[in-house]
Amino acid sequence: MSTNEDVKIAAVSGEDEGFAVLAARQTAGKGRQGKQWISPEGNMYLSFLLRPNCPMVDVGFYAFVTALAVCDAVLEFVPNADIQLKWPNDVLVDGKKISGILLESSPAPNGVVEWLVIGAGINVKHSPSTASYPTTSLAEAGKQVVSVQQVVESFLRHFDYWRQALSEKGFVAIRSAWLEKAKKGPLGVHLADKTLFGEFEDLDENGKLILKLADGSKHSIAAGDIFFNERQ
Numbered sequence: 001m002s003t004n005e006d007v008k009i010a011a012v013s014g015e016d017e018g019f020a021v022l023a024a025r026q027t028a029g030k031g032r033q034g035k036q037w038i039s040p041e042g043n044m045y046l047s048f049l050l051r052p053n054c055p056m057v058d059v060g061f062y063a064f065v066t067a068l069a070v071c072d073a074v075l076e077f078v079p080n081a082d083i084q085l086k087w088p089n090d091v092l093v094d095g096k097k098i099s100g101i102l103l104e105s106s107p108a109p110n111g112v113v114e115w116l117v118i119g120a121g122i123n124v125k126h127s128p129s130t131a132s133y134p135t136t137s138l139a140e141a142g143k144q145v146v147s148v149q150q151v152v153e154s155f156l157r158h159f160d161y162w163r164q165a166l167s168e169k170g171f172v173a174i175r176s177a178w179l180e181k182a183k184k185g186p187l188g189v190h191l192a193d194k195t196l197f198g199e200f201e202d203l204d205e206n207g208k209l210i211l212k213l214a215d216g217s218k219h220s221i222a223a224g225d226i227f228f229n230e231r232q
Contacts, residue, residue: 003021003022003023003045003046003047003119004047004102004104004117004119006021006047007019007020007021007047007048007049007117007119008104008115008117010049011049011106011114011115011117012106012115015049016049016051017049017050017051018048018049019048019049020046020047020048020049021046021047021048022044022045022046022148022152023045023046024041024045024148040126040128042124042125042126042148043121043122043123043124043125043126043137043148044120044121044122044124044148044151044152044155045119045121046119046120046121046152046155047117047118047119047120048117048118049115049116049117050062050115050116050117050118051113051114051115051116052113052116053112053113054112054113055111055112055113056105056107056111056112056113057206058113058171059103059105059113059116060088060103060206060207061166061171061174061207062103062116062118062163062166063088063089063101063103063207064088064089064171064174064175064178064207065159065162065163065166065174066089066101066103066118066120066159067085067089067090067091067099067101067178068085068158068162068174068177068178069120069155069156069158069159069161069162070091070098070099070101070120070122070155070158071083071085071091071181072154072158072161072162073122073151073154073155073158074091074093074098074099074122074138074141076154076158077138077142077144077146077150077151077154078093078138078141078142081093081094081141081142082094082095083181084181084182084183085178085181085182085183086182086183086226087182087183087200087203087209087226088207088209088223089101089103092183093136093141094136094141095134096127096133096134096135096136097133097134097135097136098122098123098127098135098136098137098138098141099120099121099122099123100119100120100121101118101119101120101121102118102119103116103117103118103119104116104117104119105117120155122138122151122155123135123136123137123138124137124138124139124146124147124148124151125137125138125139126139127140138151162174162177165177171205171206171207172205175203175205175207178203179202179203182200182203183200183228184199184200185199185200185228186198186199186228187199187200187211187226187227187228188226188227188228189209189211189221189224189225189226189227190224190225190226190227191221191224196211196213196219196221197213197214198211198212198213198214198219199211199212200212201218204220206222208220208221208222209221209224209226
């Protein structure tokens with residue numbers, strides 16, 4: 001079972017914006033690029049449907065909106081958390097991943113977004129171990145009991161705030177807020193055909209990562225897996 005798959009079926013069937021699926025656990029959870037998202041009971045697994053009527057090129061803005069909402073929800077329960085945002089959509093606490101975000105969308109014939117499904121997972125009670133990155137949870141970071149329902153309500157409230165900010169102020173406001181908490185410094189980027197090493201320079205107006213290489217050249221990266229503490 002995957003909440004994103006359930007909401008995608010509803011989207012194709014013509015369900016209205018706001019339709020959502022919250023699961024106690026998932027048997028087929030997935031992340032970006034089809035990676036498995038381990039989904040034991042006790043964490044938040046939420047997917048919901050939007051029909052934003054925006055150009056397809058703007059869909060990526062919602063990854064940053066969602067990451068900011070997760071960030072604010074985490075800080076609501078763990079106010080002193082050492083939280084950072086890792087491009088393009090990871091949320092880290094003490095350098096460990098606490099959230100998974102997956103956006104899936106489809107275009108309408110006129111080129112705007114027909115539907116957008118946002119999947120957001122937050123580790124509430126458990127931090128499933130993975131081979132690719134360390135993880136943490138609200139329970140581990142805050143040493144307190146928090147219910148999944150509390151986390152869902154907080155996340156959705158903050159998502160509404162940031163979505164409204166995107167609507168009223170454009171991506172410039174989202175970009176500014178995201179950069180304030182961005183994890184920067186030396187990094188590598190795995191691309192389809194190569195790996196680049198450099199420094200986090202900036203985000204451009206479309207949300208692409210600007211990577212500054214050792215020779216001073218800058219690369220604009222639309223998609224890729226980034227990693228820290230490794231240099232060429």
